[in-house]
Amino acid sequence: NQLHITAHDFGMRCSTSRVHIVTWNVGSALPPDDITSLFGPHAGDGSTDMFIIGLQEVNSMINKRLKDALFTDQWSELCMDTLSRFGYVLVTSQRMQGVLLLVFSKFCHLPFLRGLQTEKTRTGLGGYWGNKGGVSARMTMFGHPVCFLNCHLPAHMRNLEQRMEDFGSILQQQQFEGGTASGVLDHDVVFWFGDLNFRIEDYDIHVVKSAIDSNKLPLLWERDQLNIAKNSESILDGFLEGPLKFPPTYKFDVGTHTYDTSSKKRKPAWTDRILWRLRCTGSPVPTHNAALQRGLTSWLGGATKVVQHSYRSHMGYTCSDHKPVSAVFSLHFPFKVDLPLVTLEYVKEWTKVSDATVRFTVMSNFQRSSWDWVAIYKVGFKHHKDYVTYVWAKADHGSQVGYKEDLPRDEGEYILGFYSNNMNTIIGVTSPFQVRTLPDIFLPVLFNEQRIKQLLSAIQFCWIFFLFS
Numbered sequence: 001n002q003l004h005i006t007a008h009d010f011g012m013r014c015s016t017s018r019v020h021i022v023t024w025n026v027g028s029a030l031p032p033d034d035i036t037s038l039f040g041p042h043a044g045d046g047s048t049d050m051f052i053i054g055l056q057e058v059n060s061m062i063n064k065r066l067k068d069a070l071f072t073d074q075w076s077e078l079c080m081d082t083l084s085r086f087g088y089v090l091v092t093s094q095r096m097q098g099v100l101l102l103v104f105s106k107f108c109h110l111p112f113l114r115g116l117q118t119e120k121t122r123t124g125l126g127g128y129w130g131n132k133g134g135v136s137a138r139m140t141m142f143g144h145p146v147c148f149l150n151c152h153l154p155a156h157m158r159n160l161e162q163r164m165e166d167f168g169s170i171l172q173q174q175q176f177e178g179g180t181a182s183g184v185l186d187h188d189v190v191f192w193f194g195d196l197n198f199r200i201e202d203y204d205i206h207v208v209k210s211a212i213d214s215n216k217l218p219l220l221w222e223r224d225q226l227n228i229a230k231n232s233e234s235i236l237d238g239f240l241e242g243p244l245k246f247p248p249t250y251k252f253d254v255g256t257h258t259y260d261t262s263s264k265k266r267k268p269a270w271t272d273r274i275l276w277r278l279r280c281t282g283s284p285v286p287t288h289n290a291a292l293q294r295g296l297t298s299w300l301g302g303a304t305k306v307v308q309h310s311y312r313s314h315m316g317y318t319c320s321d322h323k324p325v326s327a328v329f330s331l332h333f334p335f336k337v338d339l340p341l342v343t344l345e346y347v348k349e350w351t352k353v354s355d356a357t358v359r360f361t362v363m364s365n366f367q368r369s370s371w372d373w374v375a376i377y378k379v380g381f382k383h384h385k386d387y388v389t390y391v392w393a394k395a396d397h398g399s400q401v402g403y404k405e406d407l408p409r410d411e412g413e414y415i416l417g418f419y420s421n422n423m424n425t426i427i428g429v430t431s432p433f434q435v436r437t438l439p440d441i442f443l444p445v446l447f448n449e450q451r452i453k454q455l456l457s458a459i460q461f462c463w464i465f466f467l468f469s
Helices: 002-009 062-070 074-084 107-112 157-173 205-213 217-221 225-229 290-300 439-446 449-468
Strands: 015-025 050-056 088-096 099-106 113-124 129-141 144-152 189-195 272-278 305-313 325-333 342-345 357-362 373-378 389-392 400-402 412-420 425-429 433-435
Touching: 015 144, 015 189, 015 272, 050 074, 050 144, 050 189, 074 088, 074 099, 088 107, 088 113, 088 129, 099 107, 099 113, 099 129, 099 144, 107 113, 107 412, 107 425, 113 157, 113 425, 129 157, 144 157, 144 325, 157 225, 189 325, 205 217, 272 305, 272 325, 342 412, 342 425, 389 400
Parallel strands: 015 050, 144 189
Antiparallel strands: 015 325, 050 099, 088 099, 113 129, 129 144, 189 272, 305 325, 342 357, 357 400, 373 389, 373 412, 412 425, 412 433
16 A cells, blocks of 8 residues: 555556657658658657657758758748647657657656657768768657667668678667666667668569569568568667568659569668667656665556557558668556656636736755746647747746747637757647637737837847838
8 A cells, every 4th residue: 555655656657658650751852741640540649658760861062961950941830830730749859960860759848758868870971971870769658668770771682791891880889878768778668760771682573573572472471582581680679660560662754653674673672770778677756765766666557568550551652762661669657657747737718918917836856957947838839949939947047937028919729848068959848729819919929129129129120121222
């Protein structure tokens, strides 16, 4: 009974999180107009907790890279535009030339995705060039360390050994700071996906195409290099993959559903894959009391479990010589840490300026910074900097902030988010609340002395520009 009470006090209970992963070698193509179908028929019903997107061969020509350094790249922008409509926020991202990883989550989960870190490893040209390699993002999800690893490994049938060697280099070089999971394989769950470039051995192109046409895919599974390597390469121990019930996703004539008809006539292959790996023992319950930790961990029971619900290709997309692949998983956690580090108190409906005051309570183990802030976000925001306005929440200014300027102009639903500079993420959010655009809110804001000075300065600049143009 005492253990039960303590577990409740710690905000711990068994839980399930649903994760949807997409991998796609986009072949330097421009994004299509609509990618909604990549995220499944239920993307808008809230049943998925996180979307993970791994892209390879995003256009990384020098002119594109310079533009992407100044502005968000087109693929990231499209993913954010698509998923933000359903309430998902970009948690973190990592790019290495053409290899791009994007992590999205429901905004309500943001306070419980902690310890965010990203890494990248170049393996092209002996480790000097980032056209091949891996990018990763790691975090603790509700108290459990999870890592997402997007790779683009060497191409061609003959380079199997090089693929395994590069994967080993990526695992060895990617090291994270803090916590118990310093390496990729130290995490409770690892998802490994990307253009892994494994090919189908022995059979010639005619046999492979005939097997595809007659839907005899198991005949090809037996000669798939990755399936073979899992039985012989120790580095792949523990990695699991669902059955390949879809046709090979490479190589197609761009703009068609026809396998390669060029002079090279590349043999179809399952180059685009999604695998996962579970650590043998799960994470201990997080508490500083060693005896309590042992008791709770034993009582709450065992390791995280992963169930794959779907594994499929999306054959309708034709802008690349690869087809996208997606998989949906449920992560069953034996316990769930869901006490936020910061709790925000606020008026549920803002109808006047005095309503725009927020009080917050921080947990004792949270280290505040002078660069923390509390932001107002419109529901449907894309990332943590996509705010309407914010105010600093400095440690020496107490536990209350107020908004006197830059209040939302449009009525609608908004949320408040507490951003931690030390943790580089939002660690406290509210439920959506209403802002009403009544005159007594906005007239004092729009016509205060500072705004009038800014308006006059702008008019003066425009007049000078007109005179000299």
